[in-house]
Amino acid sequence: xxxxxxxLSWVFLKIGTVSFGGGVVIIPMxxxxxxxxxxxxxxxxxxxxxxxGQVTPGPVIISATFIGYKACGILGAIVATASVILPSFxxxxxxxxxxxxxxxxxxxxxxxxxxxxxxIGLVFDAGVxxxxxxxxxxxxxxxxxxxxxxxxxYNVNPIWILLGAGIVGLAWGG
Numbered sequence: 001x002x003x004x005x006x007x008l009s010w011v012f013l014k015i016g017t018v019s020f021g022g023g024v025v026i027i028p029m030x031x032x033x034x035x036x037x038x039x040x041x042x043x044x045x046x047x048x049x050x051x052x053g054q055v056t057p058g059p060v061i062i063s064a065t066f067i068g069y070k071a072c073g074i075l076g077a078i079v080a081t082a083s084v085i086l087p088s089f090x091x092x093x094x095x096x097x098x099x100x101x102x103x104x105x106x107x108x109x110x111x112x113x114x115x116x117x118x119x120i121g122l123v124f125d126a127g128v129x130x131x132x133x134x135x136x137x138x139x140x141x142x143x144x145x146x147x148x149x150x151x152x153x154y155n156v157n158p159i160w161i162l163l164g165a166g167i168v169g170l171a172w173g174g
Contacts, residue, residue, distance in 0.1 A: 004072045005079050007038060012064050012083035025119050027126035040071035047133050055162050139172050
């Protein structure tokens with residue numbers, strides 16, 4: 001158990017340290033560590049964790065908590081959650097005093113500009129990864145297509161889309 005707790009902490013410290021662009025962009029990294037490298041979750045459980053994170057506040061934190069719980073119970077949930085939060089907390093504390101200098105620093109501004117653009121590719125990768133496991137039949141294709149239309153043509157709030165898709169999933173059954 002101690003070994004698993006240490007690994008959970010290490011994995012989520014790494015993830016929390018490099019999670020530029022929010023939780024969605026690190027989905028492939030989390031999947032590699034949690035499903036492929038350590039086997040703490042199956043692919044289906046991982047998709048459930050990400051889905052749970054998307055319908056609740058703080059997707060990375062909720063997913064980390066769920067993964068930690070599945071791997072090592074309540075203590076695992078606490079360790080994973082604290083570990084994913086710690087890097088951002090430390091970075092914010094250190095950066096607060098120097099925030100004005102950071103804004104005026106051309107090198108940092110250029111770095112962040114490049115990192116922001118890379119987030120597009122990372123989000124796309126996360127979508128493809130989830131899509132491979134989730135879009136499996138005509139029903140799920142219709143849900144994806146309806147979601148795209150609702151988002152881009154009608155600008156529907158994502159909360160309503162998730163709620164509607166969940167209700168459609170319930171109605172269609174498995």
